[in-house]
Structure formats: C-alpha cells, structure tokens
Amino acid sequence: MFSFRSPSFATRTLSRVCQQPISAYRVAAPAARSLLTRHFASLEQNPSSSPKRFAHTSASKAPEDSYIKNNLERHASLKDKIVDLGKFIDSCELCMVTTAKGNPPALVSRWFLKLIHNTCFCNFQEQAGVSLIFHTNTQSTKTEHLKDDPRVNISFLKGERGEWASISGDASVVTDRETIHKYYSSTLKPWFGDLDDGVHDGGPDDPRIGVIRVKTTQAAYAIVGDGMLGKDASQFTGSAKDVPRINKLRLLTKEELQEWRDANGTA
Template sequence: MSLIAPLRRQLPRVVRRAPLLTSVRPSRTLRFHYQSFSTTTANMSFSNTDTGSKTADPYVAKNLDEPSELKEKVGDLISFVDKSKYCMMTTRIASSGLLVSRCMALAAKEGNGVDLIFHANSESGKTDDLESDHDINLAFLQPSGEWASISGIASIETDREKVRKYYSSGLKAWLGDLGDGKHDGGPEDPRIILIKVKAKTAQYAITRSAAGALGNLVEFAKGVATGETAQVNKLRHLDESELQQWRSSSQ
C-alpha cells in the first residue's frame, strides 16, 4: 500500500485510461536485449570514450559475484527484500506514458519467494497504470548502499479469498472508514486489492565485507588513497530462466 494516499485525478475514469497517441514506449526488443553489468565499451550502445583493452567499468568488473549454487543467489535476494520491506514501485502513467514511482510495503511472497505481493487501493492511479501496461519495476534500497532492482509483470488480484489471506488491519489507516457499512478498510472492503509482481529479472548488490558498513568504509578509503577500485559489494543478476527454475524447485 502506498505510504501516501494518492490524490484522485479529476478527469473521468474512462478519459484517464485513454493513452495519448503521442506516447512513446521503449521497444520490447531493446528491453529484452538489455545486457546487465556491462564492463567494456564494446558492449555499450552509448560510449563517451575508448579504454582499449582495459576494463571500462572496473567497479562492476571487480564486484561481480557468481555463486555456484542458485540457492545462495536467490536466497540472498529474498533475505534482502525481507529486510528492506519497502520499495519504490515504478509504473507507466496510462494517460501520458511517463514513468512514476511510489513507495510500497511488501505484503507477502509467492513463487517460492521471488514473486512479490502488495496491497493497493483499487481506486488509485496505479491500477489504471497497470491496466494499460503490465511491465513494472521494484527498487529496494538500504542506507548502507545495498540495493535490489526487480523487473517483472504485474497482475491485479481481486479475489476476496486471496485478499483475506493477506489482509492486514493496518490497511484501515490508509483507506479509512467511509461510514457506509461497506468501505470500512476491512477485509471485505472492495477497494482492497492485491498487486502481484511475477519477477522476470533481478539485479542486486549486497555488502561483501563481514564487517558491514565499517568494512566498506575502509575499502573505500583505501581506494581513494591508492586509486585501486574498491571491492565492497556482491553484484549479481538473475535472469528469467533462473527465476523460473527456482519457482519450479518448490513444486
């Protein structure tokens, strides 16, 4: 559920859902061919220099981490998401094609932990966004600099049994009781829906040092003093096939 109750737009709902003919969306082909953590100028569609045989992005090259077990790779992501709880959810505005983000609190997980569920108000702008474009991104961040970015496909769940399963009494504080005996913020309030995000790819960075932020600070200071690239994070990427393999492992 968004931490700030969204302001209702004044235009009629049917108008708000009508996409502008001038809206421009990135090609799916380009998005699907995105290469994560590129480290050489040869792999870049835009480059401002030529580093020759030297690594163009030494930070990425030095911090890339590929554990041998998928369990570790996915498990660390799930643990980080649980620890963070709050994320920025990015959707595309139906009426303009622009991107917008709002803070959301994780309500539950499915798909062996990689598909994320959020509460939402059916009358908020994000439901219009998702009806127009199901592509979504979730960005988690910690003060330490650890982060995770999950891209996926969102679906709106209105089934009351599922809503009741994940219902939280705290939702009353966000929806309020309208006093009509129906819209009371309770589990049967038709405004309460679920947004389920089926992850397609995930990228994340967690701290490498056992000493945490202090260890990273030492590594950073060493890099400033010597010019040696700091090795502070474990940078990892999960593709669609790995996430599907992980879902299937729970069956």
C-alpha cells in the same frame, strides 16, 4: 526518429531563421524544418558522417566495468541468490514501485511501507520466493497504469549500509476475496479509512482492497559482507588498483528465475 547529432548545422539553420524579419517567419520556419529533416535523415543513412560521441563504438569492444569486475559474484548458487534476496527485502522498511503512465509512457514512482512482517508491504515468499505481493487500492492511479502496461520496477535501499535491490517484473491486480483474506491485515484500515456505508470500512471485504502480484522477470542486488566497503567506498584513499570489494553484486536472469520456478513446481 532523428537524433540531434550535428548541433552546428542545427544552430546555423535556426540562426538563419531567427535573422529573418517577423513577416518572413511563416515562410522561414517550414523551410528550416525541411532543411533539418533532410539533414538528419542523411545522418541516419550515413552514420559515419556523424561526429563520434564516445571513445567506444561497441559495447562488446569496451573494457569491462571495473566495479562489476571486482564485485559481481559469478559463481553464487541460484539458491543462495534467491534466499539472500528474500532476506534483504525482508529487512527493508520501504520500497519504491515504478509504473508506466500514458503513451509515450512516463515513469511514476511511489513508496510502499512495510506495516507488519511480510504483510501490506510485500511477501517475497510467494511462489518459492520469486513473486512479490503488495496491497493496493483498486481505485488508485497505479492500478489504472497496470491495466495499460503491466511492467513494473521495484527498488529497495538500505542507505546506512550501501545495499540495494532492483527488481523488474510483470504485475497483475488480484481482487478475489480468498486472496485478499489471505494477505489482509488490520493495519490496512488507516490507509483506506471507513466511509460509514457498511461496505467501504477498510475490512477484508472492502472492495477497494486488492492485491498486486508481481512476477519477477529479472533482478539485480548488492549486499555487503564482512570486510567490504559498502557505502564507505567513496572514502577509500588508497590506490585505485587496490580497492577492496565494495559489496556482493548479484544478478538473476529471466532464465534463472524460470529454472527456480520449474524446480519448485510454481508457475
């Protein structure tokens, strides 16, 4: 795919077209496309001829991000990272779940509310704490999205403290009644309603009720400890060299998550 890296050439070419009389448009437009195509193709073949957009041409040569340098906990234990993430999620009242729709994909987000403790919203304790469980309407658009692309992102935020989490994973829709009964809560009824047909009543055997199980593939989160700035970092007026820690920034890689699953005997 060509990228528009030489606006001056594109502008000159399109201006040349626009200055043509209307009767010449059908001839000029294809010519402009041909000129632009050849120009961008040459840039792809000779990237050195394209103007530099950033001071750093290689991420490996760029200086380390100061926020990450000051806040990333590189030596936190795997157990602490898993347990603390679970505690943070359990303290949140809602989250945003993002799926991909269409081809090319467009991202679609919707919120999930925690109705009761560890139910309906999510249960992070599934599979030793590395899978998330959500209830869903099997007739909803998100289940259709997941059929085409199982990749999801789930984000959590506690704005009053400046804490957040972003979790990526692969989702599957589960409809077997044993799993539905395991996670069912009567607080689901208002969300599904009763269609008065003896089947679609919002109960545990309502075929519309399903479960989305998200197998976490990677995660990043930030929690605030004692003496850390958290959301008040923007109010700090001292020297940029003396900024206190803002939060505990932690990362969970795919390899770490698999290591945890292996150690706990989960898939």
